[in-house]
Amino acid sequence: MISAESKAKTMSSFNERFFKTVGRHFVSLSCVQRQPGKAEETVLVFSGFLVEAGGVWFYVTAGHILKDIRASLTDGREFEVWRLDDQTAGNRFKGAAIPYAFDIDKWLVIDDEDIGLDYAVLPLDTIYRLQLKAGGAIPIDKVAWGDHVTEHDQWALVGIPSETIVYDQENFITGRIAVMPLKSAEEPALAGRKAENQFYARLTDLGNVKDIGGMSGGPIFALKKIEGEWRYKVIGVQSSWYPSVRTIAACPFVSLGAALEELVGAAKAPIELPTNPGQYPT
DSSP, X not given: OOXXXXXXXXXXXXXXXXXXXXXXXXXXXXXXXXXXXXXXXXXXXXXXXXXXXXXXXXXXXXXXXXXXXXXXXXXXOEEEEEEEEOGGGTOSSTTOOEEOOOOGGGOEEEEETTTTEEEEEEEOOHHHHHHHHHTTOOOBOGGGBOOTTSOOSEEEEEEOOGGGOEEOSSSOEXXXXXXXXXXXXXXXXXXXXXGGXXXXXXXXXXXXXXXXXXXXXXXXXXXXXXXXXXXXXXXXXEEEEEGGGTEEEEEEHHXXXXXXXXXXXXXXXXXXXXXXXXXXXX
């Protein structure tokens, strides 16, 4: 029988090796939230990741995150100190995150709670793409897009639990990255129509994390060992959590990737102008 200590060491070693690879794609988004007339600050850190579709870099997270931010803005709350943090990519700049000029109107949000659609996507301006690239971050390209129904040896969720976040009240917001092993699971009884657009997985090991709140938007990877090497593909975006059955809900990534490619293709398509001068408006 394998001891608990041996299992822990094996999992720790696996997480370390795995994260050295997929950590290049993981980027968190952080900010400080304030309410008018109050001195208290709330530090927020969101999980997300980079993908490339049609030659364009996108930042991907969960749609309900942007929905909640928009609602807070409407209620008069203020958000400051926005940062894109690529520390897991091996950031070479002494822990400094990338200042980000947040503009909610630049985000594409697909969020329908009733049927389980939960995506938010930001096309990254050149300035952010260059800074992320300089820090070692790279997007997931189409070769590593996958589907949750394909054969695999292991699933894993990557994200930052809110319980690990620390703010120095000046410049640095930090959090501990968690890699959590998953196993495919049946849809929870409360899922309802959401099951049409989601898949489900049970957390097999929470490690020393008590609550996975804050991991929404994190990528879910499928891993398979091929010829002695672990290969991975991104298969989903973590959306919600059913704690009573330790089951997460995820939105498939491959459908989002296809939609992004279509959007980029449409944006790059040449505009056909009328050849007859009489067709131009005067």
